Amino acid sequence: MTSVAGTTFGIVGPLAAFPRRLAAREVERQHGHLRSGVTRRTSHVVFGRKLLERDSEARIEERLEAECGAGRRPVSENGFLRLLGLLQAPESPSVDRQALLDQSGLSERELALLSLFDAFEHDNEPYSFRDLILARKYAGLIAGGAGWSTIARSVHRSSGPVTSLTALSLEAEGREAIYARMGERLSELDGQLLLPMDRADDAELEELFQLAEEAEAEERHEEAAALYERCLSIDPGDAVAAFNRANNLGAVGRSEEARRAYLLALKLDPSFVEAWFNLANLSKAAGRPHAARECLREAIRLDDAYEDAVYNLAALEFEAGNLAEARSWWARYLELDDRSEWARNAAKGVQFVDLQLAKRSAG
Template structure:
């Protein structure tokens, strides 16, 4: 199956769509992804299935790209399914804004001609967000990036390695159109900066971060070990994965959960703190930190961290519930009432809804009593 599609379909609803994620999406746990897809009326498929209608290709899937730009997808996926990039998935989930509003007057054929690339290669570059077309139209920066890809391919650099370098640059806030790459002494791609060789991060050292290929398999094995309660193996695998990918917050988050399951609370908190340092909008990690603070009777810290969780993920019903419960216990009823009402908006039919309604009524009564006392 060849990659295809671009941002023309950005913003289309995922309602009634069955989504399969191939690879990993940076910073998104499977639970979070499932919640977001369901919130938008779709369904997340955990396995390849003929019912899949949208295949999202994560940036980590570069090792599955063939030299001609085709992507080796798992067996069992229908040829009719739409292929979208990781950025496109984030846009459809409401996690990322639209592409920059710049002049896009170039057609795919012009990109192919100017960069010496085939249509399949151009489609592959769009699938991995090296290029960012809108309605099949490309910007000048896309020309620059495509030419850089063409230059590297003519030098014999593997396409998967080029895509991996582009992903790394993107995570560092840069772009392939802004960097001139070359092959380092060990065969890795490095940047040329002022006549010196540097890592993709810009550090003037010779070694690039480890290749992303193989990490997916490592993480899958770690998750399986965690599910099987083989916590020692899961810990070892997640630790190795963290060394291989220094940016993904899901890895320290999962490692923290493994520590927590082993009763190693202090190490769990450190791992979750690493997760939010990597991604300050990682709601689930803030939620776990808040619960840990609450367990240690650090109520103000717990409240602040619950608020960080719901700020990052406004529809995070469990975080609203725990925040409301803690505020009620502390007799901060006006704040608690707002949190209870928000929880009931999000989960009116949940098992906790009756408790929330009673607590909200209690808060209203206490507020009225305080108002009466103060005249």
């Protein structure tokens, strides 16, 4: 909670979430000041949500620009409550403002205004991954012709938390109407549309997984790992999310966390061949060749035509001085692949081992 002692708040427009007199009492209790309207001493301006019903978009935008130009900090209703310690902050956020803008398609102005009227889980940066999902939905609605104020009004007609909207397919019908599609039917956001939590989680999970895959493809590995972790918090049994998270953790050098993530993937799905293979590579890099060999053997037991696992096991056996074992695995590799560069290396390995074994026999 941030101390408001000595801070002077002004309110623009009626509050929707709580009575003004209660807010004034709490501000005074914390040795701050709350005034109707804005004076020269005002440092923070709270924008009441009922402005959305009273003023036009253009008028609200002009007022926001004026207050910011005067050096005052605009505050949403939820942001005001958080400053007073009356509303608990949501889960730890990790998406900065620029990342949200880049990945959603919203403009700076749209993000500022939607945040100001609590259309997100957080009222300011850093945002959450749920906020990113919402931002993408809002950008789609705006592209479809909806105004930002229409979105903000619609959000607050829903009786559930704003994050419930991550589970809905939202559509714009002109500039002044937002609907949720339920099959072939369009309905207003009136609370009856909120889906059961398990279905909401499913919808959110799909969005998060897509965001994670995009981040991974763009080599934003830290972000991808965090997104896959969020997927696991929704579906703890998702072995693929655990595996993908491990890959991204490994890519940024967080090897021990990656190892634990691979082990989780294998606990969830012991037949996950790729997880055994990648865990082998991680173990070898960490100087644990014996563990790497065991992982590769398990991968081959599950899929005896897994060329990469066969080749790597041959190389590990060779490095350990187990020449007969190495030759056996290289020979097996050549049964699977006899044309690639790796096949030529395997053939050279077989020839080298034969030569060494012949020397031993001759000696």
